[in-house]
Amino acid sequence: MSRSPSLPDRPTLDLDPESTPTEHLAALEDHYADLVDVREQLEAQLESVRDHREDLREDVDRLQRENETLKTASLYVATVEDLSEDGAVIKQHGNNQEVLTELSDRIREDIEVGDRVAINDSFAVQRILDAETDARAQAMEVDESPSVEYADIGGLEEELTEVREAVEDPLVNPEQFEQVGVEPPSGVLLHGPPGTGKTMMAKAVANETDATFIKMAGSELVQKFIGEGSRLVRDLFDLAEQKEPAIVFIDEIDAVAAERTDSKTSGDAEVQRTMMQLLSEMDGFDERGDVRIIAATNRFDMLDSAILRPGRFDRLIEVPNPEQAARERILEIHTKDMNLAEAVDYATLAEKTEGFSGAQLESLTTEAGMFAIRDGRNEVTMQDFEDARAKLEQESEDGTSTYATYLH
Numbered sequence: 001m002s003r004s005p006s007l008p009d010r011p012t013l014d015l016d017p018e019s020t021p022t023e024h025l026a027a028l029e030d031h032y033a034d035l036v037d038v039r040e041q042l043e044a045q046l047e048s049v050r051d052h053r054e055d056l057r058e059d060v061d062r063l064q065r066e067n068e069t070l071k072t073a074s075l076y077v078a079t080v081e082d083l084s085e086d087g088a089v090i091k092q093h094g095n096n097q098e099v100l101t102e103l104s105d106r107i108r109e110d111i112e113v114g115d116r117v118a119i120n121d122s123f124a125v126q127r128i129l130d131a132e133t134d135a136r137a138q139a140m141e142v143d144e145s146p147s148v149e150y151a152d153i154g155g156l157e158e159e160l161t162e163v164r165e166a167v168e169d170p171l172v173n174p175e176q177f178e179q180v181g182v183e184p185p186s187g188v189l190l191h192g193p194p195g196t197g198k199t200m201m202a203k204a205v206a207n208e209t210d211a212t213f214i215k216m217a218g219s220e221l222v223q224k225f226i227g228e229g230s231r232l233v234r235d236l237f238d239l240a241e242q243k244e245p246a247i248v249f250i251d252e253i254d255a256v257a258a259e260r261t262d263s264k265t266s267g268d269a270e271v272q273r274t275m276m277q278l279l280s281e282m283d284g285f286d287e288r289g290d291v292r293i294i295a296a297t298n299r300f301d302m303l304d305s306a307i308l309r310p311g312r313f314d315r316l317i318e319v320p321n322p323e324q325a326a327r328e329r330i331l332e333i334h335t336k337d338m339n340l341a342e343a344v345d346y347a348t349l350a351e352k353t354e355g356f357s358g359a360q361l362e363s364l365t366t367e368a369g370m371f372a373i374r375d376g377r378n379e380v381t382m383q384d385f386e387d388a389r390a391k392l393e394q395e396s397e398d399g400t401s402t403y404a405t406y407l408h
């Protein structure tokens, strides 16, 4: 709010040249008195503006402190059950404790019955949270029928066979496992550098088994509020059960399943709780029906061994960067709709792209196409691929490429 006090009028001095010296002096004295008066008014205004500035400073300090507390303290989540003159009746998630709590003016303006709110240790409402459905929709990607096919994946034949055995067979042919008397593997963990086709494989299996693909990034499970991460894990598995057959894909699982360090911060404990929820969902998996779970990580070395125990992620599949033949195949897949000059040779291109991931090879083909377009041609030449490679390597050296560390 801006406050601009109006300034007093500036006194003027009109001396009559005809006046006597006595009148002259009287006029000057009057003028002096006016000036003193204005000065007093201005000083009073200055004082009040200073007071106002002090008030504002105090407000800023208080808000900063509140902000800090909000950022650092662990908060609990509750639902607003009722609103009255006295405040709000809220029910805390997890223990279902009902409490009547007063509301600050700021919160009172916006709060409604049914809202999810963040509360502190003294049950004071700190924030109104986004609607649950939004949080859920944001955190999960649901694809009823992904379009990736096995044929779209270059290389990774053995890896794909393993994934299919562990995920597809139990969905398509469960009797086989019953007849032989073995439990199908619970969870499959794909590990390897970024952009090597882990997500693609999970999507392709979902497509080929007519299962719904439900993806959640591990980083989404690391939530600010106590109980929220575990709640999302429960939501994830409940949704999978509703949509069965379904494939649950948890990307970046290391975000919740990294080996604990010595730190005992509350954030760490919360991540630990989320992981325990994930493990317990997996342990109770048999009753879940046709739901299979695939997880992926680029940081296998960091994982907590609890997650790798039998009955959990007990099928580990490494997904490496592609070898020569696989690189040729990936280039072929990603150029199948491109108009290539005759001289474009996959084997030579594959030789020159050692160390590239599938995702980088895909960027290479797109970049090569862009060079042709910029040059006004409708045919992509070997030189375009060479220019594209130079550009990607340059970006990798400058650190502007997402895959920088994987380029040699």
Ligand SMILES: Nc1ncnc2c1ncn2[C@@H]1O[C@H](COP(=O)(O)OP(=O)(O)OP(=O)(O)O)[C@@H](O)[C@H]1O
Pocket: 152, 153, 154, 155, 156, 193, 194, 195, 196, 197, 198, 199, 200, 201, 251, 296, 297, 298, 330, 333, 357, 358, 359, 360, 362
């Ligand atoms: N083996 C492959 N065959 C064909 N295309 C591939 C292959 N690997 C990666 N790609 C291309 O790269 C894109 C990214 O791959 P994907 O998302 O499957 O990688 P990811 O291993 O899951 O990576 P991240 O670990 O970064 O999540 C794919 O959409 C695809 O176009």
